[in-house]
Amino acid sequence: MSEQDDAALTAAEELALARLALDSGELEHAAGHVAGALAQAPTLPEVHETLARLAAVGDGGVELFPLNHHAFVGSVVARAHLLAAAGRPAEGLDLLAAATGHSPGVDWAGVPWVTAPELAERLDPDRIARILMQICAAVPDPVPPSGRAALGPYLALARNAVTVRPDHGLLLGAASALARRIGETELAVRWATRGVRAQPSKLGEVWLGYAHRSAGRTREALAALTRAVEHDPDDLAVYADIAGTLADNGRLDEALRWIDHALERDPAFDCAVHTAHRLRFARDGDVAHLVALTDFVRDHPDDTHEHTDLAESCRSRPWLGQLTPAGGTLVQVIRQAVHDRPAARGERLRLVAPEPPSALRTLAAAVPELTVESATDVPGPDPRQPRRSGTRQLWAYQADTVAPAIPPPSEEAVRRIRQVATPAWPHPPAAYDAAVGLATLDLPDLLGLLVHPPDPPATALGRVLNSQDPSLWVRCVQVWACLGLLHHRTDEPWDTSVRRAVLVDLLWGVEDWTTEAALFALVTAAWVDPQVRPDVARMTAERLADVAEVGRERPVPIATSLAYLALATPELDRQMVETAYLLIGGRPRRPGRLRRFWYRLTGRPLS
Known part of the structure; x- marks a missing residue:
């Protein structure tokens, strides 16, 4: 499904052109403009009046909006409405659900025929349940408040359907899943409870467990999910759900027992593996669990679905998910x-x-x-x-x-660093991937960025960083320039590569923020390439030992940051891990200042 090609025309202009084309008998031309108007104003009455005119003179009009490999979303929605008018509402509803999957925040279904009670009477309840599940699969869980109104028509359809078929277990469960996602948790619990009573099943208990969990009823949620396991002991995804629920409520040991049961049945089941590594990291803070998860993700590219465990574990943690504010x-x-x-x-x-x-x-x-x-x-x-x-x-x-001892970077290097530099990233491998846009910059440009950081971009993020703490932007530039160095001449063997030699030089140069940036790049290299881990662990240990020794004689402003970097280093010697904790002054705590900046900017947690 594609977006509109000509976004310059407003809905009113599209309608005016559609009417002119209709008056001239140019039906295909008129159809294109009606589709354009629908894409911009899907519930505007005038759009639907013009669509009805087109249908009246175009033999129903359905064939004027053919489906092809790159169908325009406005054409898909137009076809959906015409199919419903032609007595084929189930097919039309399928197309509206596809449009919602394409753009979940748009009110594609906010039209009378979707919310009319008689639609639920005409459609097969299994078909409605599948459509509701399709909608659920296409939207976040939960849906942000700003996006819930667009799903209101589907909830109205669900209400009408369960009124007509009050004992259809699959329909009640799917309706519960939709209600839960858009904040109707009590309704979700009622529907899921009725569904389980009408037709006990594993899926019904899962829906009920999720509804209770969203309503804050942990005990009831766990009971329902446990019954789901009794229905199907081989569905290991439910084990992971139980473990996650237990962990969210501080019952980590119980959670790990459930995950161990799942892994005993299938050591390679992706949901269990992801959950296990996340929970074990939550238990002891050992980065080895997250590195092992990274390796698993790399070695299993065909997981059953996208997981967020690695990003959740790294979120807001120093160097794992964000840079640390400077000291001094x-x-x-x-x-x-x-x-x-x-x-x-x-x-x-x-x-x-x-x-x-x-x-x-x-x-x-x-x-x-x-x-x-x-x-x-x-x-x-x-x-x-x-x-x-x-x-x-x-x-x-x-x-x-x-003063800088090297020339400033080129304008192209400045443009690119402004595009990629950010104080947060999902996890180190994601930061490595995001820095690929710097791969073609020359070495002098990358080094020039370290000592000639440009002004921040004229974006909301740039303005926040510049107004709150200019040092954060400078550190962003340095971190991403060093990540760019990791992509420099990647055809060279690591041990004798230019990228390694330059980063090692920066690591052992004068005490500076560039020292931290270089070490983060080396640590990131170890996350993405197991073969370089012993080398990076050795360099990290040597640099940290040097900082600890110097710190006995005078303050070292970069010491705490380097200690956090050491804790993020794969395969670091346990003695050096303890040294890092000593330099930090205890177990690492999540810094709050940068997180507050990010929330003020985006309205969501740092990722």
């Missing part, structure tokens, strides 16, 4: 400055310890009137010097200033 004194000054706090706009700031060069540059751009005096007495290793010799130089220091 200057970041606090930057945040104060953008909020117009007078204390942040003093004339002179004296540092007691060197700060990352990226922080200095970000402060200079955000608060140009502020003079920064560098620390003169630096205990321990100087953070302005690379931690290993021979690494490439991104920055040039001179007195109290720092």
Whole structure:
């Protein structure tokens, strides 16, 4: 199904052209414009009046709206209405359901013939149940409030149908599933309960369990789902549903027992495997479970349906699903400055310890009137010097200033980084895939982005980041530039590749936000390629050990972030895991500030 080709015409203009074509006897031309009007205003009475005129002179008009491989959605809806008018409402309803699957938020079915009680009397209840299940499969669960009105006509059809056939178990269950999705939980419970009484079945108990769960009745939900297992002990998806319900209510040990039962029956059943890894990660926080899930997904591309366990586990977690806010004194000054706090706009700031060069540059751009005096007495290793010799130089220091040591990136590189850079991602493999758009950038461009981050894009996200904390946007650019490095010359063997050599240089360069970005790229490489995991785990352990040692002599602003990165590293030595927890100061907690920015921007949780 396709969208309208000519979106420039309004519904009124389409109707005017359709009427002119009708007056001229050009029925196919008129049909095209009626379809265009329907696509934009599917419930407008004038559109349906014009469609009726077309049907009257066009032998019913059905054949004027043929179905083909790329049928236009307006033509599909027009055909549906004409089929209903021709006495074939079941076929018409099938087409409206297909249109709803194509664009669930559009009120395709908001017409009298769909909600008329007599339609339910004419149609076979099994056919109605299948249509309701088709609608349920096409919409989110639950449907956001903004999208529920468009499904109201289908709920009216369900009401009419269960009135006519009050003891049809399949119909009652499908109606319950639709009601539950659009927030009618009590109605969903009543219908599902009647369905189970009329016709006990596994599917009916599953629908009842879901309805109780949506209504907040956990005990009743678990009882129904357990009865579903008794109906069919081989349906392992129900085991996963029970486990998920138990876990959502803090009963993790019971949940894992159910998953273990499922895996005993089929160790490769995708729903059980996904749920098992998610729950085990929730129990102990060991990233090995999520890495194993990543491997399973890669090795089983033909799962029964799309799963969200990996993304749910990584959501809002440092580096697994989002970058961490920067640490250090200057970041606090930057945040104060953008909020117009007078204390942040003093004339002179004296540092007691060197700060990352990226922080200095970000402060200079955000608060140009502020003079920064560098620390003169630096205990321990100087953070302005690379931690290993021979690494490439991104920055040039001179007195109290720092400047990029490499040229700025091209305009094309700036355009592309603005398209992909974001502070959140579903999980590391998804971030790797999203960075493929940077694959054709040259190495100088990718390095130039690290030290010459462009202004944020003129989007809602860009405005929020710039107004709340400019350092977040700079870190976004650096993270995605390093992810772009992972796609540089991928034909080269990892051990001797340019991409590895450059990232290692950045990892052991001066203490900077680019250190964190480089390590995240290396960690991401380990997630997507099992063969590089030992190498990345070794590098992570060495860099973390170095940070811990330096941290005994002076503060290391990037220490906490590197510790979180270590916890995200596959196959990291257990001793280094404990070192990471020590640097963090305990079990990792989800940072809230970035999550609040994202929710303010999108109205939904960070993904």
